[in-house]
Amino acid sequence: xxxxxxxxxxxxxxxxxxxxxxxxxxxxxxxxxxxxxxxxxxxxxxxxxxxxxxxxxxxxxxxxxxxxxxxxxxxxxxxxxxxxxxxxxxxxxxxxxxxxxxxxxxxxxxxxxxxx
Amino acid sequence: xxxxxxxxxxxxxxxxxxxxxxxxxxxxxxxxxxxxxxxxxxxxxxxxxxxxxxxxxxxxxxxxxxxxxxxxxxxxxxxxxxxxxxxxxxxxxxxxxxxxxxxxxxxxxx
Numbered sequence: 001x002x003x004x005x006x007x008x009x010x011x012x013x014x015x016x017x018x019x020x021x022x023x024x025x026x027x028x029x030x031x032x033x034x035x036x037x038x039x040x041x042x043x044x045x046x047x048x049x050x051x052x053x054x055x056x057x058x059x060x061x062x063x064x065x066x067x068x069x070x071x072x073x074x075x076x077x078x079x080x081x082x083x084x085x086x087x088x089x090x091x092x093x094x095x096x097x098x099x100x101x102x103x104x105x106x107x108x109x110x111x112x113x114x115x116x
Numbered sequence: 117x118x119x120x121x122x123x124x125x126x127x128x129x130x131x132x133x134x135x136x137x138x139x140x141x142x143x144x145x146x147x148x149x150x151x152x153x154x155x156x157x158x159x160x161x162x163x164x165x166x167x168x169x170x171x172x173x174x175x176x177x178x179x180x181x182x183x184x185x186x187x188x189x190x191x192x193x194x195x196x197x198x199x200x201x202x203x204x205x206x207x208x209x210x211x212x213x214x215x216x217x218x219x220x221x222x223x224x225x226x
Binding site for chain 1: 150157158159160162163165205207211213214215216217218219
């Protein structure tokens, strides 16, 4: 597609349920990033992928959070046993190469998660 | 914790005036910095970047200044327009990922 696509755009779930958020990066982009943005806050790094591997998972808040990427393309962020503090906008971004080389990340419009 | 932060959370300017948004960073080893603009309900959008071997870089109506001595970054927007109203984030590159500051909300008064 023309840009980074994320789905669902909005998700309301009950506390304790599992959710999956999907990201389709720009075709050919090798690097993929997940960030979390709470209301009125900055972007909190979660994880990034280079190809299918994740060199840096340091931002994942707890073991309830996991992510995978298959075929060097689509990525899924899974949150198990959701808690109210997980409510946020989850942003995905992709770039042609690692940020230390070129820097420009292309962001999707995010998946807004609300945990009741 | 955050390694990049902003001096002011909000900035209000008159249309046509110049805007200056500031950012402080703490990692002296950072060699690459970026400014992003985020409009309501959208993902951040790249504005301009600068490498640590530069002090200044200009784009269309925007200029980024880097002062490595005091670890300070600024974004200047010339002739600010209503369409510039958004939240602006600075970010620094750290081991392959971008670390973002908290953001400054720019409001342009007509």
